[in-house]
Amino acid sequence: MKTTQMLLLSALVLVGVATGSALDTVKGPSRVEVMFFEPEKFIDVRDSYMGSDKGRDGTLETLKEYLITRGVRGLLPGQKLAITITEVDLAGDFEPWRGGQWGDVRIVKDIYPPRFSLVFRLTNVDGTVVKEGKRDLRDMAFLMKLTMGFRDDPLRHEKALLDDWLSADFRGEKKR
Numbered sequence: 371m372k373t374t375q376m377l378l379l380s381a382l383v384l385v386g387v388a389t390g391s392a393l394d395t396v397k398g399p400s401r402v403e404v405m406f407f408e409p410e411k412f413i414d415v416r417d418s419y420m421g422s423d424k425g426r427d428g429t430l431e432t433l434k435e436y437l438i439t440r441g442v443r444g445l446l447p448g449q450k451l452a453i454t455i456t457e458v459d460l461a462g463d464f465e466p467w468r469g470g471q472w473g474d475v476r477i478v479k480d481i482y483p484p485r486f487s488l489v490f491r492l493t494n495v496d497g498t499v500v501k502e503g504k505r506d507l508r509d510m511a512f513l514m515k516l517t518m519g520f521r522d523d524p525l526r527h528e529k530a531l532l533d534d535w536l537s538a539d540f541r542g543e544k545k546r
């Protein structure tokens with residue numbers, strides 16, 4: 371009896387994985403486009419006090435993928451969202467004056483909130499502009515929020531800030 375249950379469970383897992391893989395290949399072009407304007411000039415996207423481009427590029431790629439997957443949720447069929455991020459300042463900062471290896475440790479305090487500056491344009495399938503604007507996002511109370519969904523994610527505060535913005539600007543689009 372136990373062997374039959376294990377075989378059935380294994381078969382269900384394999385079917386689920388195969389279905390997920392098949393759906394990934396059918397996705398098509400993304401309806402959310404994210405670009406970074408002069409990322410080398412961003413205030414703080416480093417992975418250490420003497421941060422490298424590799425750390426910056428990895429962080430920005432993670433934020434881009436997150437915006438692409440989350441941004442599409444608030445769009446009507448056929449709509450496209452173009453986001454250009456012009457500034458990023460991650461939550462926390464490096465305090466190398468602490469000495470030793472502290473230059474590689476991001477200290478997260480309420481005096482170092484996450485910040486983004488961006489411009490966006492939401493268009494319909496025919497190319498008409500539905501909504502566009504510029505936003506300067508900052509969350510001064512970021513440490514008071516429960517970010518249970520990404521508790522172990524080093525970018526949890528930034529993702530929560532981006533979720534707040536997407537909810538405020540685009541969740542209402544589905545109701546119209």
